[in-house]
Amino acid sequence: VMNDIISTMFNRKFMEELFKPQDLYSKKALRTVYDRLAHASIMRLNQASMDKLYDLMTMAFKYQVLLCPRPRDVLLVTFNHLDAIKDFISDSPGILNQVDETFRRLIETYNPLSDGEFQLIRQTLLIFFQDMHIRVSIFLKDKVQNSNGRFVLPISGPVPWGTEVPGLIRIFNHKGVEVKRAEFSTAGNYVTPQREGSFELYGDRVLKLGTNMYSVTRPVETHMSGSSKNLASQAKENIAPNPLAKEELNFLARLLGGLDIQKPAGDSGFRLNLFTTDEEEEHAAQTRPEELSYKVINIEATQEPARRAELSRILGELDVAEPRPGSAGKGEDLLALMDGL
Amino acid sequence: SVSPQAAWCELPSRVLLVLTSQRGVQMYDADGSTMVFWHALDVPELPAAHSVFARGIAAAGGRFVCVGTSFGAVLVFDIPPKGTNVTLSEVLEQHRDPITDMAAEQGQAPDGAGDLVTADDSGTLCLWSSGEEFALLGKIPGSGCTCSSVALWNGIVAAGYGNGQIRLWEAGSGRIRAQLSAHARWIYAIDLAPLTGKLLSGAEDSFVHVWKLSRDPDTDDIEVQHCHAECVTDTQVCGARFCDPAGDTFAVTGYDLSEILCYGPA
Numbered sequence: 370v371m372n373d374i375i376s377t378m379f380n381r382k383f384m385e386e387l388f389k390p391q392d393l394y395s396k397k398a399l400r401t402v403y404d405r406l407a408h409a410s411i412m413r414l415n416q417a418s419m420d421k422l423y424d425l426m427t428m429a430f431k432y433q434v435l436l437c438p439r440p441r442d443v444l445l446v447t448f449n450h451l452d453a454i455k456d457f458i459s460d461s462p463g464i465l466n467q468v469d470e471t472f473r474r475l476i477e478t479y480n481p482l483s484d485g486e487f488q489l490i491r492q493t494l495l496i497f498f499q500d501m502h503i504r505v506s507i508f509l510k511d512k513v514q515n516s517n518g519r520f521v522l523p524i525s526g527p528v529p530w531g532t533e534v535p536g537l538i539r540i541f542n543h544k545g546v547e548v549k550r551a552e553f554s555t556a557g558n559y560v561t562p563q564r565e566g567s568f569e570l571y572g573d574r575v576l577k578l579g580t581n582m583y584s585v586t587r588p589v590e591t592h593m594s595g596s597s598k599n600l601a602s603q604a605k606e607n608i609a610p611n612p613l614a615k616e617e618l619n620f621l622a623r624l625l626g627g628l629d630i631q632k633p634a635g636d637s638g639f640r641l642n643l644f645t646t647d648e649e650e651e652h653a654a655q656t657r658p659e660e661l662s663y664k665v666i667n668i669e670a671t672q673e674p675a676r677r678a679e680l681s682r683i684l685g686e687l688d689v690a691e692p693r694p695g696s697a698g699k700g701e702d703l704l705a706l707m708d709g710l
Numbered sequence: 711s712v713s714p715q716a717a718w719c720e721l722p723s724r725v726l727l728v729l730t731s732q733r734g735v736q737m738y739d740a741d742g743s744t745m746v747f748w749h750a751l752d753v754p755e756l757p758a759a760h761s762v763f764a765r766g767i768a769a770a771g772g773r774f775v776c777v778g779t780s781f782g783a784v785l786v787f788d789i790p791p792k793g794t795n796v797t798l799s800e801v802l803e804q805h806r807d808p809i810t811d812m813a814a815e816q817g818q819a820p821d822g823a824g825d826l827v828t829a830d831d832s833g834t835l836c837l838w839s840s841g842e843e844f845a846l847l848g849k850i851p852g853s854g855c856t857c858s859s860v861a862l863w864n865g866i867v868a869a870g871y872g873n874g875q876i877r878l879w880e881a882g883s884g885r886i887r888a889q890l891s892a893h894a895r896w897i898y899a900i901d902l903a904p905l906t907g908k909l910l911s912g913a914e915d916s917f918v919h920v921w922k923l924s925r926d927p928d929t930d931d932i933e934v935q936h937c938h939a940e941c942v943t944d945t946q947v948c949g950a951r952f953c954d955p956a957g958d959t960f961a962v963t964g965y966d967l968s969e970i971l972c973y974g975p976a
Binding site: 533 | 713761807808810830831832854855856858872873874880885886887888889892893894895896915916917929930931932934936939941944945946965966968
């Protein structure tokens with residue numbers, strides 16, 4: 370199962386598509402791609418378990434992005450993820466190679482970005498996660514999340530690499546010579562960091578964010594009551610479906626579905642239940658607050674000429690602003706790519 | 711995509727509400743009822759990977775509204791006393807990195823100190839004198855750390871950086887006069903109260919600090935005193951502004967916070 374999911378995720382064509390500069394996916398689109406990934410092996414999940422898994426992933430990711438000491442650390446977090454993934458498939462050289470390829474591509478694309486550019490990326494991600502406060506029991510237990518669903522932001526510990534421990538005021542005269550030093554104190558209790566994490570293919574990342582949360586086995590629960598106050602407004606945003614988005618998703622799904630997926634024949638598959646019993650899972654499905662349902666789009670991952678015609682028709686109906694020099698519309702690029710497959 | 715920014719631009723004849731976004735710039739009447747003007751950003755020749763947006767707003771010289779862009783250019787708009795006949799008067803091209811913030815002189819500028827400061831992602835600061843043609847008076851090179859927020863008062867540039875440092879620069883000479891290890895995370899907001907010289911800083915470390923700036927009359931050295939620290943528990947502070955020109959009250963906003971927190975004397 371691990372091999373199937375990981376090799377699907379790191380499929381070269383899929384990665385190429387992901388590395389293209391583009392806007393963030395909508396929440397619906399992201400959930401749909403995630404569903405497809407989660408079903409890339411013989412493993413199956415019911416709606417309730419799928420929802421729970423997605424909630425967990427969302428909140429864990431939000432936590433990691435939010436707590437990055439420096440904006441650039443989102444890249445270190447990514448590298449931590451990849452290091453852990455490589456560990457899972459360390460005895461499959463083919464898949465390991467795919468992951469290393471992606472690793473190299475990340476290094477090539479992102480290492481040179483400035484702090485300002487990383488902060489822009491981080492802000493974009495944080496806006497996506499705004500107002501999500503699902504409580505995750507492993508986070509509650511470890512005291513990284515409060516009972517109101519908000520994450521704990523510690524005001525102690527090492528400062529980010531490149532930052533000084535707060536407290537010093539230095540005054541310089543008109544010649545640039547330091548003439549005075551003063552200190553101020555606050556509630557914070559910070560210390561100097563020991564070293565910077567490595568941005569190479571191999572190395573000590575130093576940062577613990579993004580390492581395996583489950584290296585110690587614990588029960589996992591998510592709680593949604595009380596966290597859905599602001600989601601009603603969010604749900605309204607996503608009501609009008611973007612037809613072009615659906616066609617793009619079909620394309621992505623085709624890329625993901627391009628590998629041989631073993632359909633479980635009779636009892637040879639297995640179903641993952643994230644709840645303690647089947648009854649609990651069923652109950653969760655029925656009692657999930659309306660605002661938190663993900664309204665997954667159904668995707669058919671088969672090639673149909675009708676789909677391409679549909680895409681052309683949709684594009685034809687869209688108002689195209691005056692063409693910018695040197696860049697074809699996004700839909701045209703997609704069509705060209707589909708022609709090539 | 712970049713969050714939109716909003717700022718009041720106070721000119722002698724009118725107050726405009728200016729908004730920036732990925733598309734460009736929009737200007738509204740003070741009550742937000744009428745759009746006075748909009749400007750779509752020209753997309754210059756850039757590798758496709760770079761996003762285009764407007765960021766950084768300031769009213770300058772009692773006549774202009776300046777807006778920064780992600781390609782480093784500063785757009786200068788000439789605002790008529792009333793009506794919608796706003797024109798793009800100049801494009802200032804001294805920055806090579808995306809503009810982060812800009813600020814107009816809030817007090818009395820000493821001779822040669824200029825009345826506008828612009829900041830960018832690399833930490834470079836440019837000092838300008840506004841007019842029919844803006845003049846670049848000085849450039850303070852960055853040292854690789856983003857200057858995220860900036861204020862200008864009595865010829866002192868107060869700059870907040872992504873590494874949590876606040877630096878005070880002499881606008882006229884371009885020399886550094888004070889360095890504060892103020893915050894443990896990215897500074898998002900810097901504000902100045904012109905009547906008292908109080909400085910407000912807010913950052914992702916959950917802290918808001920109030921400082922007092924003054925000048926030693928003999929040495930002309932800048933003096934900085936730390937007045938107050940406020941910890942907004944478990945909140946990354948994204949916005950902080952004084953609510954009055956003396957700096958007795960201030961308001962704070964944060965990520966995932968749907969409220970505006972107001973702080974004042976007990």
